[in-house]
Amino acid sequence: MSKAQSTPTRKPTDAEARFAEYFAARQAEGAPQLAELRTAAFDAFAKTGLPNRHDEAWKYTDLRALLRDVKPLAAPPEQSAKEAARQAGRLPGVDARRIVFVGGYFAPELSDLAALENGLSVAPLSQALAQGDSAATALLGKVGKIDDPAFALNTAFMGEGVVIRVAAGKQIERPIHLVFVAGPKPASYFLRSLVVVEKGARASLIESFEGAGTPEEYLVNAATELLLEEGARLERIKIGREGSAAMHVSTFVASLAAEARLDDFALNLGGALLRNQSFVSLEGRAAHAGVRGANILSGKQHADATLFLDHAAERSESKALFKSVLNGSSQAVFQGKILVRPGAQKTDARMMARALLLSEGAQANCKPELEIFADDVQCAHGSTVGAMDDALMFYLMARGIPAPEAEALLIEAFVGEALDAVESHSLREALAGLVAERLRG
Amino acid sequence: MTALLEIRDLKAEIAGKQILNGYDLTVKPGEVHAIMGPNGSGKSTLSYVLSGRPGYKVTGGQALLAGADLAQMTVDERAAAGLFLAFQYPLEVPGVATMTFLRAALNAQRKKRGEEEMSSPDLIKRVKELAKILDMDMEMLRRPVNVGFSGGEKKRAETLQMMLLEPKLCILDEADSGLDIDALKVVSNGVNQLRSKDRGIVVITHYQRLLDYITPDVVHVQSAGRIVRTGGKELALELEETGYARYQSEAA
Numbered sequence: 001m002s003k004a005q006s007t008p009t010r011k012p013t014d015a016e017a018r019f020a021e022y023f024a025a026r027q028a029e030g031a032p033q034l035a036e037l038r039t040a041a042f043d044a045f046a047k048t049g050l051p052n053r054h055d056e057a058w059k060y061t062d063l064r065a066l067l068r069d070v071k072p073l074a075a076p077p078e079q080s081a082k083e084a085a086r087q088a089g090r091l092p093g094v095d096a097r098r099i100v101f102v103g104g105y106f107a108p109e110l111s112d113l114a115a116l117e118n119g120l121s122v123a124p125l126s127q128a129l130a131q132g133d134s135a136a137t138a139l140l141g142k143v144g145k146i147d148d149p150a151f152a153l154n155t156a157f158m159g160e161g162v163v164i165r166v167a168a169g170k171q172i173e174r175p176i177h178l179v180f181v182a183g184p185k186p187a188s189y190f191l192r193s194l195v196v197v198e199k200g201a202r203a204s205l206i207e208s209f210e211g212a213g214t215p216e217e218y219l220v221n222a223a224t225e226l227l228l229e230e231g232a233r234l235e236r237i238k239i240g241r242e243g244s245a246a247m248h249v250s251t252f253v254a255s256l257a258a259e260a261r262l263d264d265f266a267l268n269l270g271g272a273l274l275r276n277q278s279f280v281s282l283e284g285r286a287a288h289a290g291v292r293g294a295n296i297l298s299g300k301q302h303a304d305a306t307l308f309l310d311h312a313a314e315r316s317e318s319k320a321l322f323k324s325v326l327n328g329s330s331q332a333v334f335q336g337k338i339l340v341r342p343g344a345q346k347t348d349a350r351m352m353a354r355a356l357l358l359s360e361g362a363q364a365n366c367k368p369e370l371e372i373f374a375d376d377v378q379c380a381h382g383s384t385v386g387a388m389d390d391a392l393m394f395y396l397m398a399r400g401i402p403a404p405e406a407e408a409l410l411i412e413a414f415v416g417e418a419l420d421a422v423e424s425h426s427l428r429e430a431l432a433g434l435v436a437e438r439l440r441g
Numbered sequence: 442m443t444a445l446l447e448i449r450d451l452k453a454e455i456a457g458k459q460i461l462n463g464y465d466l467t468v469k470p471g472e473v474h475a476i477m478g479p480n481g482s483g484k485s486t487l488s489y490v491l492s493g494r495p496g497y498k499v500t501g502g503q504a505l506l507a508g509a510d511l512a513q514m515t516v517d518e519r520a521a522a523g524l525f526l527a528f529q530y531p532l533e534v535p536g537v538a539t540m541t542f543l544r545a546a547l548n549a550q551r552k553k554r555g556e557e558e559m560s561s562p563d564l565i566k567r568v569k570e571l572a573k574i575l576d577m578d579m580e581m582l583r584r585p586v587n588v589g590f591s592g593g594e595k596k597r598a599e600t601l602q603m604m605l606l607e608p609k610l611c612i613l614d615e616a617d618s619g620l621d622i623d624a625l626k627v628v629s630n631g632v633n634q635l636r637s638k639d640r641g642i643v644v645i646t647h648y649q650r651l652l653d654y655i656t657p658d659v660v661h662v663q664s665a666g667r668i669v670r671t672g673g674k675e676l677a678l679e680l681e682e683t684g685y686a687r688y689q690s691e692a693a
Contacts, residue, residue, distance in 0.1 A: 390495060391532060392532055392534055394494050394495065394516060395528070395531075395532045395534065396534070396542070396545075396546075397515070397516035397517045397520070398492050398493075398494075398516055398517075398519075398520055398526055398528075399517075399520055399542070399546035399602065399606070400517050400520035400521045400546045400547075400549045400550035400553070400606070401517055401545050401546050401549050402515075402517045402549060402553075403515070403517065405545060405549060406517075409537050409541070409542070409545060410534075410536075410537070412536070412537075413534065413535060413536025413537045413585070414536065416536045417535075417536060
């Protein structure tokens, strides 16, 4: 993965200096259980600094150049911000257990932690640590071996988030919806969650990032670690609706045991600069990971989806499909790497990235990679970049559909190919609704 | 009475090549016209120019739909004004559900005309009625538009759209291509149901066969981008006998 090539003598950028300053100030406080982990993570970050275009994994998203300034770490939100967040992120038609964070802090009055289903435990990270959840402490930062500066920064600064555990064999029907609402002021948020789905259990998780009401610059660095035990299943939906000047960097680390199944879908609609990086390890036999996403971008938005699928066991399957719709001078990046380790025979891995360019100035970069160390596998990857189909536009318009609506229908169809994989009908409809709203709003 | 379609000395080109060379045609309400002609005589071009397909450029003359200049309208405005082109090769639209497409088309047209939109239950009911007439399985209409349809199924779907949208002027571009005899009968039956005193129908076809089922009031022979002969339905039979050779040489 990322191997930074910084010279030790390089003068830190302003942003790097600011991180060092914040970290020194932060060390005094915070949960003592994590002090060692944080320090190690910050040291690892400090060694490389912010990643830049010379780091292969960050080639198209030069964070060192892009992150000029670091806003102060978030302070507890005012009551008005909480009030404003009451409806944030609600998905029509979806009955979910909402766990709301405002300006980086848990908002108990907006959250529903009552009457948790039998076998489900959900706690804010701060609370889990304060109560000495040693299992959580032991797992944090350990779900995968991730050598990445953005993830290291998250570990060093991790603030609030949740610890979710689903007990073996339990099927939790009602989705758990983590709503992260940006505060009204410029700030930096470091959000961290840990999800463990025990043997044979099943759950559904939504993470949405809401900042549509905030024109200010802010930084979100979010990370979710997921452990799926044998035969466990999780459907995860990530929705990005950050503010127009927001920078959002998120890391998803998942480890799948035998016959576990992950279905992940990320929809990006907002924000100025987005980086979604996923590290998915298929550790057990016949594990299955569906990793999909869609970006709908305009103006100067930049969205980077970087995916690492690590097949470490026999008969594991991965299906990756990413769709980007680009208008204005927006940019989409897709980097996907499939690694098939020795012995991971009968791996079936498929990866596809498609971009639809609606304007001259839009740009899509796709970089799929395969690295295979087993001989009996099926792996395929591909990418396409195309424009709107004029013949189809004419056909729709010849039936009386005006150009903007015809275009919206065709874009929805394009995105739909990825969205159709979302198993829950209500979630799929809600996501389609967000896409429709973005296209017509 | 205002003509439904009035084409006067229309000239049009694509990619700098002139295809229509002074085209004249008048279709009155209630009439069914057949336009016949050899391949390459510009029959499809006429339908594309009238419907406003990008790339086709009008360089002279005029085409009026119920008195309104088509050149001043966008493609969707022409449709809302009552022009319907049944495509020779209807397109597959992956990912767009047929019902979504039909609802979007019908209600966009109604909205533009200042009419009330049709509710979803009414739409479904109407589509079911039409599917029955056209011998189509409703299951097909639950699929994305035309996806995986055979040539004949596409033509039935195209006819269903036309019947649902109730245009003033229907232009059928090679409606019989790709149809077996059973499908041809079904599609023709649908078209015949659309015949009315207020509506005009223009059937573009290479073969006389279709005209056994859709009987035209007027038959035109088109060659080299204009109409070279006009007659009654017996003209179609004559063409079947003699072929297009003499019209091709006449034009040359």
